[in-house]
Amino acid sequence: xxxxxxxxxxxxxxxxxxxxxxxxxxxxxxxxxxxxxxxxxxxxxxxxxxxxxxxxxxxxxxxxxxxxxxxxxxxxxxxxxxxxxxxxxxxxxxxxxxxxxxxxxxxxxxxxxxxxxxxxxxxxxxxxxxxxxxxxxxxxxxxxxxxxxxxxxxxxxxxxxxxxxxxxxxxxxxxxxxxxxxxxxxxxxxxxxxxxxxxxxxxxxxxxxxxxxxxxxxxxxxxxxxxxxxxxxxxxxxxxxxxxxxxxxxxxxxxxxxxxxxxxxxxxxxxxxxxxxxxxxxxxxxxxxxxxxxxxxxxxxxxxxxxxxxxxxxxxxxxxxxxxxxxxxxxxxxxxxxxxxxxxxxxxxxxxxxxxxxxxxxxxxxxxxxxxxxxxxxxxxxxxxxxxxxxxxxxxxxxxxxxxxxxxxxxxxxxxxxxxxxxxxxxxxxxxxxxxxxxxxxxxx
Amino acid sequence: xxxxxxxxxxxxxxxxxxxxxxxxxxxxxxxxxxxxxxxxxxxxxxxxxxxxxxxxxxxxxxxxxxxxxxxxxxxxxxxxxxxxxxxxxxxxxxxxxxxxxxxxxxxxxxxxxxxxxxxxxxxxxxxxxxxxxxxxxxxxxxxxxxxxxxxxxxxxxxxxxxxxxxxxxxxxxxxxxxxxxxxxxxxxxxxxxxxxxxxxxxxxxxxxxxxxxxxxxxxxxxxxxxxxxxxxxxxxxxxxxxxxxxxxxxxxxxxxxxxxxxxxxxxxxxxxxxxxxxxxxxxxxxxxxxxxxxxxxxxxxxxxxxxxxxxxxxxxxxxxxxxxxxxxxxxxxxxxxxxxxxxxxxxxxxxxxxxxxxxxxxxxxxxxxxxxxxxxxxxxxxxxxxxxxxxxxxxxxxxxxxxxxxxxxxxxxxxxxxxxxxxxxxxxxxxxxxxxxxxxxxxxx
Numbered sequence: 085x086x087x088x089x090x091x092x093x094x095x096x097x098x099x100x101x102x103x104x105x106x107x108x109x110x111x112x113x114x115x116x117x118x119x120x121x122x123x124x125x126x127x128x129x130x131x132x133x134x135x136x137x138x139x140x141x142x143x144x145x146x147x148x149x150x151x152x153x154x155x156x157x158x159x160x161x162x163x164x165x166x167x168x169x170x171x172x173x174x175x176x177x178x179x180x181x182x183x184x185x186x187x188x189x190x191x192x193x194x195x196x197x198x199x200x201x202x203x204x205x206x207x208x209x210x211x212x213x214x215x216x217x218x219x220x221x222x223x224x225x226x227x228x229x230x231x232x233x234x235x236x237x238x239x240x241x242x243x244x245x246x247x248x249x250x251x252x253x254x255x256x257x258x259x260x261x262x263x264x265x266x267x268x269x270x271x272x273x274x275x276x277x278x279x280x281x282x283x284x285x286x287x288x289x290x291x292x293x294x295x296x297x298x299x300x301x302x303x304x305x306x307x308x309x310x311x312x313x314x315x316x317x318x319x320x321x322x323x324x325x326x327x328x329x330x331x332x333x334x335x336x337x338x339x340x341x342x343x344x345x346x347x348x349x350x351x352x353x354x355x356x357x358x359x360x361x362x363x364x365x366x367x368x369x370x371x372x373x374x375x376x377x378x379x380x381x382x383x384x385x386x387x388x389x390x391x392x393x394x395x396x397x398x399x400x401x402x403x404x405x406x407x408x409x410x411x412x413x414x415x416x417x418x419x420x421x422x423x424x425x426x427x428x429x430x431x432x433x434x435x436x437x438x439x440x441x442x443x444x445x446x447x448x449x450x451x452x453x454x455x456x457x458x459x460x461x462x463x464x465x466x467x468x469x470x471x472x473x474x475x476x477x478x479x480x481x482x483x484x485x486x487x488x489x490x491x492x493x494x495x496x497x498x499x500x501x502x503x504x505x506x507x508x509x510x511x512x513x514x515x516x517x518x519x520x521x522x523x524x525x526x527x528x529x
Numbered sequence: 530x531x532x533x534x535x536x537x538x539x540x541x542x543x544x545x546x547x548x549x550x551x552x553x554x555x556x557x558x559x560x561x562x563x564x565x566x567x568x569x570x571x572x573x574x575x576x577x578x579x580x581x582x583x584x585x586x587x588x589x590x591x592x593x594x595x596x597x598x599x600x601x602x603x604x605x606x607x608x609x610x611x612x613x614x615x616x617x618x619x620x621x622x623x624x625x626x627x628x629x630x631x632x633x634x635x636x637x638x639x640x641x642x643x644x645x646x647x648x649x650x651x652x653x654x655x656x657x658x659x660x661x662x663x664x665x666x667x668x669x670x671x672x673x674x675x676x677x678x679x680x681x682x683x684x685x686x687x688x689x690x691x692x693x694x695x696x697x698x699x700x701x702x703x704x705x706x707x708x709x710x711x712x713x714x715x716x717x718x719x720x721x722x723x724x725x726x727x728x729x730x731x732x733x734x735x736x737x738x739x740x741x742x743x744x745x746x747x748x749x750x751x752x753x754x755x756x757x758x759x760x761x762x763x764x765x766x767x768x769x770x771x772x773x774x775x776x777x778x779x780x781x782x783x784x785x786x787x788x789x790x791x792x793x794x795x796x797x798x799x800x801x802x803x804x805x806x807x808x809x810x811x812x813x814x815x816x817x818x819x820x821x822x823x824x825x826x827x828x829x830x831x832x833x834x835x836x837x838x839x840x841x842x843x844x845x846x847x848x849x850x851x852x853x854x855x856x857x858x859x860x861x862x863x864x865x866x867x868x869x870x871x872x873x874x875x876x877x878x879x880x881x882x883x884x885x886x887x888x889x890x891x892x893x894x895x896x897x898x899x900x901x902x903x904x905x906x907x908x909x910x911x912x913x914x915x916x917x918x919x920x921x922x923x924x925x926x927x928x929x930x931x932x933x934x935x936x937x938x939x940x941x942x943x944x945x946x947x948x949x950x951x952x953x954x955x956x957x958x959x960x961x962x963x964x965x966x967x968x969x970x971x972x973x974x
Contacts, residue, residue, distance in 0.1 A: 106678065106837055114678050117745065117878075214675065220838040222667075222675035230659065230667035233551065233559050233858035300562065375844055378823035385842075392551055393665040393845065393855035397830075399820055400841035410838035413678035427872020433562075 086115045087424035090125035091416065092158030092183075094149050094174060095165035096136065099188055099215070100127070102409035103162065104138040110413075120420045125159075126152040153178045160419050162412060163187045164215075172196050179203040179211060184419040184429065186412055188215035194289035194305040197296050201432045210422055210429030212415035217290045218243050218384040220407030221400035222414070227297045227388070228430055235391035238338035239298045240527070243290040245382035245402045246274045246281040247313050247333040251367075252380045254321050255330060261316060273382055283312035284333065284365040291335035291363050298337060298388070299358045301437035308335075309364035309442040316367055320452060320522040323493055327478075329369035330377040331524065337363050340440040360438035362445065369450055369526040376527075443502040445525075448477065450495050451504075452522030453511060457483060457490040461516045465492060468510045472503040489518065495526060531560045532869035535570035536861065537603030537628075539594050539619060540610040541581065544633055544660070545572070547854035548607065549583040555858075565865045570604075571597040598623045605864050607857060608632045609660075617641050624648040624656060629864040629874065631857055633660035639734035639750040642741050646877045655867055655874030657860035662735045663688050663829040665852030666845035667859070672742045672833070673875055680836040683783035684743045685972070688735040690827035690847045691719045691726040692758050692778040696812075697825045699766050700775060706761060718827055728757035729778065729810040736780035736808050743782060743833070744803045746882035753780075754809035754887040761812055765897060765967040768938055772923075774814035775822040776969065782808050785885040805883035807890065814895055814971040821972075888947040890970075893922065895940050896949075897967030898956060902928060902935040906961045910937060913955045917948040934963065940971060 091107070093100055107122055115121045127140055128149035146152060153161055153174050161178040163185055165171045171192045178185045180203055187193065193200065193216050204211035214224045218241065227236075242248050246268055253264035265282065268274035280286045288308035295303035313333050324331050340362040370377045375397045379385040384402025389395055401407035422429050455461045462481070469476060475497045482491040496504070511517050536552070538545055552567055560566045572585055573594035591597060598606055598619050606623040608630055610616045616637045623630050625648055632638060638645065638661050649656035659669045663686065672681075687693050691713055698709035710727065713719035725731045733753035740748035758778050769776050785807040815822045820842045824830040829847025834840055846852035867874050900906045907926070914921060920942045927936040941949070956962050 102837070110678060110680060110837075113680065118677055118875075221841060222671035225675050226667035226671055229863055230670050230856070230859040232563055232862045233555060234855055235555060235558065373825065375823065375828075378820065380818065383820075383840075390855065392547070392555075392851040392858070394849070394852050395828075396666060396843075396845035398841075398843055401839040404839070406837040407839050410679055410835065411675070413837070414675040417677045418674055421875065422872060425873040427867060428870040430563075430866065 086119050086121040087420070088121045088123060089420040089423065090123050090157050090159045092125055092152040092155060092161045093127045094152060094161065094163045096127050096129045096140070097164070098405040099164045099408045099412065101136060101138045102405035103164070103412050104140060106409055106413050108138070114417070118417055118421070120417060120424065122416060122420065125157045126155050128152045149174055150177070153183070158183065159423060160184045160186070160416065162416065163189055164412070165189070166191065168192055168195060175200060176203050179207050179209060182207050182209055184210035184212070184423060186415040186419060187211065187213045188408055188412055190216040190289045190293060194292040197293065197304070198302055198434045201434060204429070205431040205433070208428055210419040212419055213293070214415050215408045215411035217293050218386055218398070218400070219402040219404065220410045221384060221386070221398050221402065223386050223398050224297055226398065228432070231388070231390060231393065234393055236298045236388060237391065238336065238389045239294050239386060240376065241290070241294065241335045241384065241386035242332050242376060242379050243335045243384055243386065243402060244281055244287045244333060245384055246278065248379065248384070249273050249382045251313065251316070251321070251331055251333065254316070254318055255325060258318055258322070260318055261314065282314050284310045287333060287335045287365040291337055291365055294335065295337045295361055295363050296432055296434055299339065299361050299437065300433055300435055301358060301361045302434040303361065303363050303437070303439060307363060307439050309366070311366040313367050317522065319491070320524065323452070324369050324450070324524070327495065328372045329526070330372060331367055332370050332376060332379070333365065334368045335365045337361060340444065358437060360440050362440040364442060367524055369524050371527065374527065445501040446498050447501065448496055448498050448526035448528065449504050450493070450522065450524040450526055451508070451520070453492045454518040454521050455490050455492050456516040457488050462492065464514055464516055465511060468507055468514065469494070472507045474499040474503055474507055491521070493522070531564050531566040532865070533566045533568060534865040534868065535568050535602050535604045537570055537597040537600060537606045538572045539597060539606065539608045541572050541574045541585070542609070543850040544609045544853045544857065546581060546583050547850035548609070548857050549585060551854055551858050553583070559862070563862055563866070565862060565869065567861060567865065570602045571600050573597045594619055595622070598628070603628065604868060605629045605631070605861065607861065608634055609857065610634065611636065613637055613640055620645060621648050624652050624654060627652050627654055629655035629657070629868065631860040631864060632656065632658045633853055633857055635661040635734045635738060639737040642738065642749070643747055643879045646879060649874070650876040650878070653873055655864040657864055658738070659860050660853045660856035662738050663831055663843070663845070664847040664849065665855045666829060666831065666843050666847065668831050668843050669742055671843065673877070676833070676835060676838065679838055681743045681833060682836065683781065683834045684739050684831060685821065686735070686739065686780045686829070686831035687777050687821060687824050688780045688829055688831065688847060689726055689732045689778060690829055691723065693824065693829070694718050694827045696758065696761070696766070696776055696778065699761070699763055700770060703763060705763055706759065727759050729755045732778060732780045732810040736782055736810055739780065740782045740806055740808050741877055741879055744784065744806050744882065745878055745880055746803060746806045747879040748806065748808050748882070748884060752808060752884050756811040758812050762967065764936070765969065768897070769814050769895070769969070772940065773817045774971070775817060776812055777815050777821060777824070778810065779813045780810045782806060785889070803882060805885050807885040809887060812969055814969050816972065819972065890946040891943050892946065893941055893943050893971035893973065894949050895938070895967065895969040895971055896953070896965070898937045899963040899966050900935050900937050901961040902933050907937065909959055909961055910956060913952055913959070914939070914941070917952045919944040919948055919952055936966070938967070
């Protein structure tokens with residue numbers, strides 16, 4: 085006899101519709117494989133009259149989402165509405181009434197995670213959100229469960245498919261940023277207003293969630309240092325390629341405890357939790373031999389560095405109705421398993437954690453300057469770098485379409501961000517420097 | 530109050546020793562993070578007198594493994610002895626007495642999986658084996674849990690680090706197979722007798738386990754079609770690179786139901802299980818743009834193609850004491866969580882499944898022949914291919930160091946393996962053909 089679970093679905097757009105389709109088409113196989121029978125009990129939608137691609141049984145559609153959560157016929161709630169309210173209130177109500185919630189809502193988790201995790205823990209029910217970061221890629225469950233005993237040092241992810249598509253087109257076709265963005269929009273990868281993707285807001289929300297899960301750090305989206313890709317030029321990408329790098333928009337979450345800084349191999353073996361984390365989103369130069377460098381098109385990938393396990397990478401489709409619904413379905417089966425066997429879910433316990441300023445970052449840097457093409461320029465520029473303790477690993481000067489102008493490109497040895505920013509401030513004011521045309525952090529190999 | 534679990538460890542070599550170290554060094558942090566306290570209660574070793582790198586408390590070392598399993602002070606058993614007996618009997622005894630078992634033993638699982646899974650299911654306890662395939666990479670748990678609702682079409686893995694190291698050296702340094710093998714041996718990546726790795730036996734065991742987990746198919750190591758890498762030449766790898774491919778030793782497990790063959794997009798939506806699988810290990814040409822192509826050195830990676838989720842890849846260290854111990858520790862925490870919360874583990878239910886012969890494979894092929902360098906040779910060779918319905922996608926003829934000889938390279942359109950093998954049989958007997966010098970299956974992009 086299969087165990088039967090009744091699902092209440094909040095939202096039936098792209099992801100919700102794909103989930104309904106999976107429940108219908110894969111239901112028999114899922115029951116055969118897992119002994120679990122998932123039945124759609126109620127579906128909350130904005131408009132009942134809209135045409136839907138998937139068949140939803142008559143009588144279970146409603147515009148009253150609260151009634152779905154309260155419905156005694158609903159055992160588990162799936163929230164794919166997106167946005168903070170009413171998703172937050174509905175999720176809290178469900179959790180407080182002892183119903184597990186599956187959420188694909190990165191905005192909600194990245195802003196209200198602590199409150200939601202506490203509500204789930206207080207009721208002893210699951211709050212699962214595999215779909216909120218990197219879509220269909222199994223990532224949250226491996227981090228929470230498989231790596232529960234692992235001391236994680238850093239998590240770096242390509243977690244926004246739109247920007248990765250744009251950067252791939254720029255690298256492989258030599259497209260300009262604007263042409264690549266237009267192509268992404270015409271293919272439906274980018275919104276008409278692409279701000280959330282290209283300015284890194286989407287990636288920053290996911291970075292906050294990764295900080296929650298990987299480090300138990302109480303980080304919200306607004307805590308994340310953020311730079312987008314709109315300033316990246318074809319020249320930067322071509323130069324990066326020539327130097328053996330790919331340019332990727334990365335979400336980076338890393339331990340930054342003072343002890344770890346001094347002794348990075350140590351991982352803080354005193355048994356305490358992580359005391360400080362750095363969380364940032366920015367474009368970066370990734371060595372061509374690094375696994376993240378070969379993640380193309382709209383794929384997502386998350387690279388995890390652990391003390392015992394070493395380097396791991398998880399790659400797949402970070403968006404799309406079906407991949408995201410697949411992640412929701414996996415969570416749904418997990419929650420159903422726990423409900424029917426009386427098992428407890430795993431909670432995410434967040435601690436207050438210092439968030440290290442970007443000023444404290446130690447990194448190598450790529451800096452491109454548009455300069456006067458005359459003797460003494462390199463001397464002036466390198467003098468500014470030297471004064472700020474920024475040492476140069478390599479320098480190239482390219483002549484230019486513009487007569488009298490040149491492009492000066494530096495890659496530095498690891499330096500402190502604060503010092504590099506002070507350099508840039510001074511360089512901008514040098515007579516011989518017309519513009520700072522490129523600036524990228526460089527990931528070590 | 531943390532929940533306390535007492536661990537019985539069978540075997541204390543490379544992986545067992547690393548696990549002891551992790552339990553000592555990470556214990557405090559693990560308890561803080563998970564509320565679980567893992568205590569080493571008993572350790573079975575072959576010799577008590579051996580020097581150990583890790584400190585094991587006095588009085589818990591024994592040479593009597595059965596006593597560890599029977600010890601009422603042991604709640605959960607970790608089996609890292611390897612080999613079939615006594616590991617099989619000890620594992621069965623533990624499971625039958627209601628103790629969860631964590632195993633890193635691919636040989637045991639690939640040969641006795643069905644019996645062990647049944648024993649675990651009968652007792653309602655966990656049998657977890659994340660470490661048995663692809664070492665530290667979280668793969669088995671994502672397949673069993675995250676993708677429990679997914680219809681998987683194919684799993685392709687680079688699951689042997691030794692051979693991937695050798696193939697990487699051959700591709701990147703132009704090394705010969707023998708030089709690359711010698712380097713792998715000197716670095717400790719390959720055994721003095723490298724047969725298990727280079728002939729694909731290790732990968733075949735892992736392929737069988739992947740067939741168990743991904744498809745619930747009752748497959749054992751001996752069912753797996755197997756070819757190794759000893760016949761791969763620098764010329765094959767250089768030609769593959771020139772054509773836009775990397776050569777990788779792949780373990781491939783795929784659905785081969787007749788319905789799927791006719792309609793590959795369908796995934797058999799009748800709700801029944803998988804009726805037939807193909808399971809094989811062989812070197813293959815992988816398109817350079819495929820994520821598996823950029824998996825270098827001794828890294829492992831497993832590529833999963835699902836109906837809803839699309840393409841996924843999991844990458845990491847497939848071997849080594851610490852990465853493997855990390856996977857064991859993740860399983861241990863999972864089993865401990867289930868034991869202390871009363872939750873039930875997930876079982877692997879195996880069904881008898883037809884195993885499709887390699888003869889039925891449809892693939893593109895790379896074929897290299899050493900031939901006479903004279904007119905009419907291509908005509909003769911292409912005639913044989915045509916007779917067997919093998920159509921040619923591209924052909925290249927290279928002249929040779931040997932005067933009077935040439936190297937003829939074909940890449941075919943997808944063809945039936947049976948037809949291609951019939952071709953090869955005939956080609957070997959043509960007067961103008963001196964040798965079949967290269968043969969690789971080609972993975973579609």
